[in-house]
Amino acid sequence: MKQKEFINKSNLAIFILLWATLFLMNPVSGSGEEFEKENSFGKTKKARLAVEEAWDVYHDGALGGTLQSPKVQTKLEMDLHKSRGLLAEAYDAADGGDLTKANEIIQKIMKITHGVIAESKVRKK
Numbered sequence: 626m627k628q629k630e631f632i633n634k635s636n637l638a639i640f641i642l643l644w645a646t647l648f649l650m651n652p653v654s655g656s657g658e659e660f661e662k663e664n665s666f667g668k669t670k671k672a673r674l675a676v677e678e679a680w681d682v683y684h685d686g687a688l689g690g691t692l693q694s695p696k697v698q699t700k701l702e703m704d705l706h707k708s709r710g711l712l713a714e715a716y717d718a719a720d721g722g723d724l725t726k727a728n729e730i731i732q733k734i735m736k737i738t739h740g741v742i743a744e745s746k747v748r749k750k
Contacts, residue, residue, distance in 0.1 A: 669715050669727065672734045676708045679738040679745075686745040693749055701741050708737045 683701050686692045692701070711734045718727035 668731050669712070669719055672712055672715060672731045672738075675735055675738040676705070676712055679708065679741040680705055682742045682745045691748050692745065693747055697744060701744055704737050704741050708734050708741070711737070 683705060687698055692698045711730050715727045715730040715734065718724070718730060
């Protein structure tokens with residue numbers, strides 16, 4: 626009887642140890658805040674890609690001489706520099722844990738980049 630009791634206690638200890646190990650290693654067991662940070666990272670990545678795309682489209686128009694005017698070119702370039710500055714702010718906000726601020730900044734970036742892309746595609750008359 627004592628040997629059977631020892632085996633049951635031993636099995637129970639192994640089970641608890643295994644369960645605790647698996648629980649601690651499980652990446653899904655993280656908090657909602659960690660999920661939000663990952664989601665924010667995805668958004669900042671999309672914003673970075675949008676800024677890069679806007680610069681590419683702008684450069685195509687500027688180098689091709691197809692932008693509407695020098696005034697438009699200057700405005701677009703200023704908007705692009707602003708979007709880069711905002712992107713740095715978004716990364717800082719996300720790194721600091723202020724995900725609301727990061728999301729607000731990202732929305733501004735997306736609005737600017739969409740505008741730059743649209744205006745860069747308008748041809749000279």
